[in-house]
Amino acid sequence: KSAEVPALLEAIRNGSTTVSKARKICSVVTVRNSKEWIELTQYCSTRIVEKAVALANPRAAVIESMKYVSADVLELKLAVSEEWSELLTDVKDLMSQKSQRAVSTEEALFQLMADYKRKHNPVAKAERAHKKKAESHLTSRSVVSAGAIAAKHPDENQNCVTNRPVNSSESSNINHSVGTEKQARGVQLQTVQESETQLRSAIRTRYIPANVRHQVASRDRGQCAFVDRHGKRCGSKRWIHTHHVIHFADGGAHTPENLETLCWAHHAMKHRFN
16 A cells, blocks of 8 residues: 555654554545655554544445454454345344254354355366266166067067957956946045045145245245234244234135234234233
């Protein structure tokens, strides 16, 4: 920075300012404003200089750094935007909801970085492509081998046929037996299907179909839909449940109209007071 702003280097050399204060203003000082910033470092404390830099350039007020705080733990320091913070909070909520436990910022960032590396790392991509190609080649060889064996021994895939002539009475008996067997199988299959249908209608399950859950989540935006008496919505995205307006035990159906998204606290409250 001193090469870009010679006045800053001169101020350090003649003792007008210190190196530590000069570092504080590196993100905001230019040739045009060097006089004002250097004077600020001369007559003001380090804390005031930091506040002035934060006011002029909020993101530059925090210098990205990583330093050891123990043998195997590092401290990460960086400035982020409000949008970045909100996005990280949403990701942590989703991870916490899936794992049913509170996920820390460290865990969320680690998972995101690991997933990105696994997806975009060229070495890993090459290994996946090689494995997929090897599996495809092995499958192709198996199919070709099976086809070659079938072509080489066609008689093994056919039923044995005797050379003894069959008279008309035997042929009639065979046809009658085959027809009776087919009819019996058809009746048996129909009976099984009817039994399965009756069983499905008789048994009610708490499982909510995926398409219904997707509709409810889309409608409620994955947030708690509870609204208090002042008209304020909860909107929590963590520990959310799908609640039956008409309770399942009372015959409530798995329909979007009878389902709503609630956080665990409001879900418990609904069951306690309703």
